[in-house]
Structure formats: structure tokens, C-alpha cells
Amino acid sequence: MAEDLRRDRLSLGLLVTDADMGSGGVQGLSHRLLREFSQRGHSAFMCCRNYRHLPRNEVRDGYLIHRSPATRRLFRVFNSILYWVDGLAWLIRHRREFDVLLCQQLSGASILGLIAKALLGKPVVVRGTSTGERGEIQEVRRMAFSSVRLRLLRRVDHWVALTRVMRDEILALGVAPERITVIPNATHLPDEVEMGPGVLRRRAELRLCHRKVAVFTGRLSSEKGLDTLLHAWALLGRDHPDVHLLILGEGGAYRNVEADLLALRERLGLEPVVHFLGHVPNVVDYLLASDLFVLPTRFEGMSNSLVEAMAAGMAIVTTDIPANREVIDDGVEGLLVSPDDPHALAAAIGRVLGEPGLGQRLGAAARRRAEEVHSIGNVVDRYLDVLRGVIP
Numbered sequence: 001m002a003e004d005l006r007r008d009r010l011s012l013g014l015l016v017t018d019a020d021m022g023s024g025g026v027q028g029l030s031h032r033l034l035r036e037f038s039q040r041g042h043s044a045f046m047c048c049r050n051y052r053h054l055p056r057n058e059v060r061d062g063y064l065i066h067r068s069p070a071t072r073r074l075f076r077v078f079n080s081i082l083y084w085v086d087g088l089a090w091l092i093r094h095r096r097e098f099d100v101l102l103c104q105q106l107s108g109a110s111i112l113g114l115i116a117k118a119l120l121g122k123p124v125v126v127r128g129t130s131t132g133e134r135g136e137i138q139e140v141r142r143m144a145f146s147s148v149r150l151r152l153l154r155r156v157d158h159w160v161a162l163t164r165v166m167r168d169e170i171l172a173l174g175v176a177p178e179r180i181t182v183i184p185n186a187t188h189l190p191d192e193v194e195m196g197p198g199v200l201r202r203r204a205e206l207r208l209c210h211r212k213v214a215v216f217t218g219r220l221s222s223e224k225g226l227d228t229l230l231h232a233w234a235l236l237g238r239d240h241p242d243v244h245l246l247i248l249g250e251g252g253a254y255r256n257v258e259a260d261l262l263a264l265r266e267r268l269g270l271e272p273v274v275h276f277l278g279h280v281p282n283v284v285d286y287l288l289a290s291d292l293f294v295l296p297t298r299f300e301g302m303s304n305s306l307v308e309a310m311a312a313g314m315a316i317v318t319t320d321i322p323a324n325r326e327v328i329d330d331g332v333e334g335l336l337v338s339p340d341d342p343h344a345l346a347a348a349i350g351r352v353l354g355e356p357g358l359g360q361r362l363g364a365a366a367r368r369r370a371e372e373v374h375s376i377g378n379v380v381d382r383y384l385d386v387l388r389g390v391i392p
Contacts, residue, residue, distance in 0.1 A: 011043040016104035019048035025304025038062030106136040123390040127160040130301035157390040162302035165322045186379030193313030202289040210244035215290040217248040218305040221255040225296035231342035234268045245274045287312040313367035315359035317348045333366040
């Protein structure tokens, strides 16, 4: 009975290198998972890097956040060493306070988790976040001491893949199929949806006086394809000059192209209709106030921003890449276009804006799929099954 109770109430440590910077999906999902775990009565904490000079230790929504020293001015390797040394010391001091470690990403967080496993005997679950030539597995292969890193990764107790494509990449490392579980990204489901009657009210509350609004949310990094989106917007303006684009998010630590995008907006003369709003805490409010969500990404693991837009019941235009095809059926939950093709992107956006019935149909289907597949409750149930399965 005591063993059953211990396994029912988990003590989870989540390791992630960056939980506070930027507007990326890893950050959002990390906090979302721990919030749900805590609300269910489980004990949880997070170890991350302190890029923003926040409190070293902070309790938020029922879980503890421990932040290791970090600075953007240091080389990436030095921040990694600081994170491993400080994080390991913290895990050793608090070794009786967690049963299992869940590591976000294959590099810094997973290496810390596997070192802790070797010293403390705690099981480790690793969640991948990106695929393809510029995905995590290929990035690890290009890193210094890649052979050592890959040998360490083979000691992971269980893997979580976002998609079937990611599962195949993990299998290629020599991981047994039974040690991989596909679990998609998750989001909370707003009570309202974009198709509802409150669009104009929410737009007024946010002081958006534009007649039609499209929105992008996420990191302003090179893989998101926002340069293609700006070129598409220049083309779109010929037939839809009154449509405004809101870009929500910051550049982040890696592949930051925010300055380049601002310069491109100026060169294309788009300042009156393209608005960079930076990081906003109330992303869902902007989604629900917009007519269209657009994600011109070149590659993804699985976009949290895309899943959030689906949950908001938005009409969606995104790129035809493997990760997006596992979330969106073309013409059902959204429209898919080839990446790096501004003409195709502009045509799809124009089609949705010009056919109100199409946008409503796409949004309703996207919401249904979010309810069935991506609700935070369903996804956390699956994580609990995995985590309980690795605890001795």
C-alpha cells in the first residue's frame, strides 16, 4: 500500500536550460506541465538558467524554480558548465525530494540529468523538441565531444518524442522502440474561441483599431521564416491593404534575427501595417482578437504556438513540413504551403481573409482537434504513465 501511494504521488524534477527568456514553446510547456502537476497534488521543481537575473529560488503556481547563474555575455560552453555544476550541486542537496527527472532537450538539460542519474541513481526521461537537419539530434552530433554525449544519451531510461518523425530519429540512435513514447505538445483550452462574438470586444480591449488582424507568436529566430512572412505581406498589401500583422515574441538566445526583421520591415515599407509587440504575457487574448494565425516556419519539433492557435479556434496558415503535417491536415484544420515561398503564403492568407466561411470552418476543426489531442489534461495523463513506468 505504501509503495502504491508513493507511485501515485510523484516528486518530479524538470530540467530545462531556458525557462524565462523569450517566447519559445519549450518555456511555455515547461511551466504548463509543472503547473498541472502541482494542481494534481504532485511535488515538482524546475532547474533552469538565470538569464534575466531573477531570484535564484522562487515558488510559482505551487512549484519551485531554481535558477543557475548565467549571462548572455559568456560563451555558450561556459553557461553550460555553470548550469551543470550549480544544477548538480542543487540536485545532490535535494536528492530526497524527487523520484524522477524530466529533461527538456537533448543537450544541456539532458547531460545534467544523466550525470545526476550516475551519481544518485534517479531515472531520467528526456523529451526531444526539434527534428531534421537543424534539429537536436543532428546538433548533438555536431557538438564538441559528440561521441561522449551520444553514449550518455543511450543511458536515458525513456524518451518522449513529439512526432513520429522525431521517434524515428531517436530510434536511429539505437534506442529500443519500447523506450520511446510519442506525446504531442499540450495547451490549455480557452473557454471562448476566435469564432465567437467577442472578437471585436477583445480587439477594443487591446486597443487594436485595425479592421482585420493576423498574428504570429513565437521566437524571432531564423527557423521561423519571418523574413518570408514579411515578403508575403508586401505582396498581400496589393489586394488587402487594410490587414495588419501582429508579431508577438522576442529573439531569444540563439539564431536571433529580430534586428534583421526590423530592418527588412523598413526596407519593404511595412511599418504602418506590421507591428512588433515583443513579449506579451497575455498571448491568448491577442489570438482571440485576431482573424488569422500564421506560422511560416522552416522546421519544428512541434510548435506550441500552433497548438495554442488551434485551441483558440483560429483559422491557420502554416508551412507544409513534417511536424506541422502531424498537427494539421491541409484544408481541414488549416492551410499548408511550401516553406520559403512568399507568393504561396500570401495567396493562402488572402484566401482565408477573403472567404469568411473558410476561416470559420478551419477554426472549428482546429479547436476540435485540440480538444481531442492537445488538451493539457490528456497530455499530463500520458506523461504520468511514462514517469511512473521508470520509477523502480
